[in-house]
Amino acid sequence: MTEPPISRGFRSRKPQTEQRDRVPPGQYLTTDFPVLSAGPTPSISVDNWSFALQLGGSLLAKWNWTEFQALPQTDLKTDIHCVTKWSKLDTQWRGVSFDTLLEAAGLSEAPTEYTMLHCDGGYTTNVPVADLKDGMGMVATQYDGLPLAPSHGGPARMLVPHLYFWKSAKWVRRLRFIEKDEAGFWESLGYHIYGDPWREQRYTGD
Amino acid sequence: MTEAQPVAGVPRRLLWSRAEVVSLRDDTPRVRSLTLAVADWPGHLAGQHVDVRLTAEDGYQAQRSYSIASPPEAPLLELTVETISDGEVSPYLTGELRPGDIFELRGPIGGYFVWSERQPGPLVLIGGGSGVVPLMAMLRHRAIAGPTQPALLVYSSRNWDEIIYRDELERLAAADPSLRIVHTLTRAQPQGWQGFRRRVDKAMLEELGVPALASPNLFICGPTPMVETAAQASVELGIDAARIKTERFGPSGG
Numbered sequence: 436m437t438e439p440p441i442s443r444g445f446r447s448r449k450p451q452t453e454q455r456d457r458v459p460p461g462q463y464l465t466t467d468f469p470v471l472s473a474g475p476t477p478s479i480s481v482d483n484w485s486f487a488l489q490l491g492g493s494l495l496a497k498w499n500w501t502e503f504q505a506l507p508q509t510d511l512k513t514d515i516h517c518v519t520k521w522s523k524l525d526t527q528w529r530g531v532s533f534d535t536l537l538e539a540a541g542l543s544e545a546p547t548e549y550t551m552l553h554c555d556g557g558y559t560t561n562v563p564v565a566d567l568k569d570g571m572g573m574v575a576t577q578y579d580g581l582p583l584a585p586s587h588g589g590p591a592r593m594l595v596p597h598l599y600f601w602k603s604a605k606w607v608r609r610l611r612f613i614e615k616d617e618a619g620f621w622e623s624l625g626y627h628i629y630g631d632p633w634r635e636q637r638y639t640g641d
Numbered sequence: 642m643t644e645a646q647p648v649a650g651v652p653r654r655l656l657w658s659r660a661e662v663v664s665l666r667d668d669t670p671r672v673r674s675l676t677l678a679v680a681d682w683p684g685h686l687a688g689q690h691v692d693v694r695l696t697a698e699d700g701y702q703a704q705r706s707y708s709i710a711s712p713p714e715a716p717l718l719e720l721t722v723e724t725i726s727d728g729e730v731s732p733y734l735t736g737e738l739r740p741g742d743i744f745e746l747r748g749p750i751g752g753y754f755v756w757s758e759r760q761p762g763p764l765v766l767i768g769g770g771s772g773v774v775p776l777m778a779m780l781r782h783r784a785i786a787g788p789t790q791p792a793l794l795v796y797s798s799r800n801w802d803e804i805i806y807r808d809e810l811e812r813l814a815a816a817d818p819s820l821r822i823v824h825t826l827t828r829a830q831p832q833g834w835q836g837f838r839r840r841v842d843k844a845m846l847e848e849l850g851v852p853a854l855a856s857p858n859l860f861i862c863g864p865t866p867m868v869e870t871a872a873q874a875s876v877e878l879g880i881d882a883a884r885i886k887t888e889r890f891g892p893s894g895g
């Protein structure tokens with residue numbers, strides 16, 4: 436396509452802040468915390484909650500809520516970017532990092548290069564191991580010093596902040612190692628298989 | 642939401658196209674519909690949305706999502722935009738655009754919050770404010786395709802004058818005995834108003850007979866708090882969560 440058409444009279448209403456370089460293309464800053472999900476918010480009691488690591492169909496490790504809380508916790512302050520265009524800076528999370536989960540499961544390294552995350556409500560999303568290890572991904576149970584609200588994915592959600600936020604799956608319950616990359620829920624409905632906000636990988640083929 | 646299946650109408654690659662404004666229509670004091678001619682529009686399903694991109698003279702660009710209001714059968718694309726007064730994009734779309742103006746959009750986007758007349762089961766649509774837009778695409782599609790299943794729209798607006806598509810909804814309901822439209826007016830009601838005057842809640846859905854429907858398809862769209870309440874209420878009324886599809890507009894919503 437040639438030059439984009441100029442919209443006469445349209446201009447930025449947002450003050451140009453020094454934070455501009457933290458906002459990926461096509462995104463705008465919000466101070467709200469919007470909610471996005473495809474269906475009702477499930478209500479999950481921590482008494483019935485567990486988190487599992489799987490290799491294909493076999494169980495590698497499983498923690499109940501108390502056991503999960505007893506694992507070493509990681510604090511992370513990070514920017515998040517939703518494919519519906521909002522970005523939010525300096526969000527504050529606590530949870531268990533992917534590296535810690537591997538270690539607690541007695542694994543020296545991830546058994547495959549890809550993962551599929553499975554959630555209450557049937558939602559799935561795919562994330563490469565390379566985007567989870569070395570502190571890049573965690574299972575978060577606190578936001579801003581408080582237990583994560585159900586509408587934001589509580590009791591526990593994935594957090595992979597350098598990818599579009601649909602990859603940070605809410606109500607996560609299982610991380611399944613898979614041999615080959617596969618599309619999850621949104622990825623098979625037209626959204627990008629990887630989802631890097633800085634390369635604006637919103638939709639299939641971007 | 643257990644099965645995720647690719648849906649026809651989601652193309653492999655979404656390119657930016659030029660949309661030309663053909664006409665404008667004021668729906669309410671704060672809402673305007675844009676009828677657009679889009680070059681090479683691939684077609685869409687009722688419930689999908691587009692991304693709009695505006696470019697300022699200094700090269701600054703902004704993108705926002707807007708639901709498609711027109712049914713798949715319509716030759717031109719319609720968007721319906723509510724003016725958010727301190728907003729960046731919506732006041733431009735509703736206040737500045739004139740027929741003949743051109744801007745960019747791409748789509749259709751979203752293969753989950755979609756409905757077609759071929760989907761079996763009664764249709765239940767719950768909308769708040771501009772959240773009615775994708776639901777309207779479904780009702781328009783249904784009217785054209787020929788209704789085979791009953792449908793209910795529960796539509797929450799602040800007051801009578803802010804009901805988007807009010808006359809058209811009335812016409813659709815008058816022409817179709819299997820379509821029921823129920824308004825609730827949350828802030829102010831006209832003299833003699835007999836209808837609901839509160840936000841959508843469990844008791845309302847119960848009174849409207851939603852729990853008695855066999856295998857309904859629910860679509861809920863609007864500000865986040867409304868969507869949360871209506872979806873929660875539906876689950877409590879025994880509706881299978883997998884049959885409830887939601888779309889939440891804009892930040893935390895009003």
Ligand SMILES: Cc1cc2nc3c(=O)[nH]c(=O)nc-3n(C[C@H](O)[C@H](O)[C@H](O)COP(=O)(O)OP(=O)(O)OC[C@H]3O[C@@H](n4cnc5c(N)ncnc54)[C@H](O)[C@@H]3O)c2cc1C
Pocket residue numbers: 463465467519690705706707708709721722723724725727728729730731732771774775888889890891892893894895
């Ligand atoms: C999938 C999807 C479909 C959408 N479909 C439609 C549609 O059909 N019609 C439509 O009018 N909008 C729709 N929206 C909302 C739209 O994308 C924009 O968010 C909205 O037009 C505001 O953009 P803005 O640039 O004017 O405001 P911004 O500059 O982004 O925001 C300005 C201020 O307004 C607040 N704000 C933003 N949006 C809202 C809102 N919806 N309600 C209350 N306060 C808000 C912000 O928090 C901020 O404080 C949709 C959003 C999504 C994600």
